[in-house]
Amino acid sequence: MTEQAGKIPQATAAVMEPRAADGMDAAAMASAAAEASGLLRLLANPNRLMILCFLLEGERSVGQMEEMLGIRQPTLSQQIAILREARLIGQSRRQAKVVFYQLRDPKVVPVIRALYGVFCTGTVPAAPTPGAAQGLSVAGTDSVFGSLAASPAASSGSILSNSAPTDCGFMAIVDDT
Numbered sequence: 001m002t003e004q005a006g007k008i009p010q011a012t013a014a015v016m017e018p019r020a021a022d023g024m025d026a027a028a029m030a031s032a033a034a035e036a037s038g039l040l041r042l043l044a045n046p047n048r049l050m051i052l053c054f055l056l057e058g059e060r061s062v063g064q065m066e067e068m069l070g071i072r073q074p075t076l077s078q079q080i081a082i083l084r085e086a087r088l089i090g091q092s093r094r095q096a097k098v099v100f101y102q103l104r105d106p107k108v109v110p111v112i113r114a115l116y117g118v119f120c121t122g123t124v125p126a127a128p129t130p131g132a133a134q135g136l137s138v139a140g141t142d143s144v145f146g147s148l149a150a151s152p153a154a155s156s157g158s159i160l161s162n163s164a165p166t167d168c169g170f171m172a173i174v175d176d177t
Contacts, residue, residue, distance in 0.1 A: 039111065042086055047071050047079045052088065052103070052112050059092045059102040 024032070043049050050069045054060060060068075066076050080101065083089045090104040103109060117123040 038086075039088075039108065042083070042088065043111070043115070045079065045082075047075060048083055049112075049115070051076075051079055051083060052108060053116055055089060055101060055103045056109065056112055056116070059100045061098050061100050063098065065101075 043052070047069075050071070051065060054065060054069060062073070062076060062080070065071065065080075066073055069076075071079070080089065084091075084101075086105075088103065088105045088108050089101050092100045092102040094100070
């Protein structure tokens with residue numbers, strides 16, 4: 001038996017080990033998907049989503065969050081505890097009895113900004129069109145999406161612009177039908 005007989009040809013090995021277009025193997029993709037789905041579960045609560053969006057502007061006190069978001073203190077405290085446990089937010093400082101929180105996980109920032117852009121400003125962040133590399137077309141994705149940088153809120157340097165966060169589509173559900 002020759003030395004080559006026990007080796008798998010490179011083309012066959014590539015078929016046996018599935019990879020995403022960016023070279024990520026299936027195990028790494030599964031791990032990333034599990035992490036992403038965990039984040040999405042946390043974002044599935046409207047109150048937690050509003051808190052995270054409000055904290056994009058910087059640290060906020062519990063009183064500021066209660067006033068601006070219209071979430072009653074017991075509910076707010078419960079949702080803050082969940083976000084703290086998940087390490088998405090953390091206490092930044094305390095002034096006497098006033099506690100301030102800020103975002104802690106940098107991974108959440110682009111996700112919240114993208115959601116804000118899509119649901120609050122109507123701007124979709126720039127992203128590659130699915131299947132573009134293979135010449136495929138997906139309905140409704142004929143062109144590259146607009147950038148959040150083109151939105152008025154982004155150009156003012158403020159994700160919330162001059163409007164209250166409750167004006168946002170995912171912060172106050174509005175039926176447009």
